[in-house]
Amino acid sequence: KQEVTQIPAALSVPEGENLVLNCSFTDSAIYNLQWFRQDPGKGLTSLLLIQSSQREQTSGRLNASLDKSSGRSTLYIAASQPGDSATYLCAAAISSGSARQLTFGSGTQLTVLP
Amino acid sequence: NAGVTQTPKFRILKIGQSMTLQCTQDMNHNYMYWYRQDPGMGLKLIYYSVGAGITDKGEVPNGYNVSRSTTEDFPLRLELAAPSQTSVYFCASSYSWAAGNTIYFGEGSWLTVV
Numbered sequence A: 001k002q003e004v005t006q007i008p009a010a011l012s013v014p015e016g017e018n019l020v021l022n023c024s025f026t027d028s029a030i031y032n033l034q035w036f037r038q039d040p041g042k043g044l045t046s047l048l049l050i051q052s053s054q055r056e057q058t059s060g061r062l063n064a065s066l067d068k069s070s071g072r073s074t075l076y077i078a079a080s081q082p083g084d085s086a087t088y089l090c091a092a093a094i095s096s097g098s099a100r101q102l103t104f105g106s107g108t109q110l111t112v113l114p
Numbered sequence B: 001n002a003g004v005t006q007t008p009k010f011r012i013l014k015i016g017q018s019m020t021l022q023c024t025q026d027m028n029h030n031y032m033y034w035y036r037q038d039p040g041m042g043l044k045l046i047y048y049s050v051g052a053g054i055t056d057k058g059e060v061p062n063g064y065n066v067s068r069s070t071t072e073d074f075p076l077r078l079e080l081a082a083p084s085q086t087s088v089y090f091c092a093s094s095y096s097w098a099a100g101n102t103i104y105f106g107e108g109s110w111l112t113v114v
Helices: none
Strands: A004-007 A010-014 A019-025 A032-038 A044-051 A056-059 A062-067 A072-077 A086-096 A099-104 A108-113 B004-007 B010-013 B019-025 B031-037 B043-051 B054-057 B064-066 B076-078 B087-094 B109-113
Touching: A004 A086, A010 A019, A019 A032, A019 A086, A019 A108, A032 A062, A032 A072, A044 A056, A044 A062, A044 A072, A072 A086, A099 B043, B004 B087, B019 B031, B019 B087, B019 B109, B043 B064
Parallel strands: A010 A108, B010 B109
Antiparallel strands: A004 A019, A019 A072, A032 A044, A032 A086, A056 A062, A062 A072, A086 A099, A086 A108, B004 B019, B019 B076, B031 B043, B031 B087, B043 B054, B064 B076, B087 B109
16 A cells, blocks of 8 residues: 655745755555645645656756655755745655555745745 | 636535535636545545546545536535535646646635534
């Protein structure tokens, strides 16, 4: 059974700092790896999706990497801003017959201090 | 664009009561999903559907039922509510499960069973 872990559970950084969020997964046979942002009282917004054949994806100040062999993904946020404060979740997509689903980590709650 | 719309936003149920969480999407997506999120945890898949008339169980289906009579709607039925069903419920949709497809989430339904 796929398990996804995110450490740390919470992170607080001063504005302007570059930071890395970590995600690890136990089964390397993933279809893709996705990063989401969740604001309080809101749903999830997809940030980046990395296919199993890719090593990284970039969107603006965000860069996500994927290393299937080690079961790890990272989300790099450059020049953090208070507006980046949110919970960030990663999810590994598996496809096994009809059992297509995302397995989510429990998230890292990021606070960027002005 | 409305995207994925869930109702109600908040609901308090008594033990043993039943209710339906409504979900509709206006993006003509084939795939729809219901997840639950317990405090400090990731999302767990309850049920999913790959098209009208086709549904399948996810990781935590017990105590729930779904139907998919149209492409747009995917209601989640809770029968005989139990305190263990206190959670935040998210509906989501995607065009397909194929590589590169983004998943869109609704804003969530907060359910408390007392």
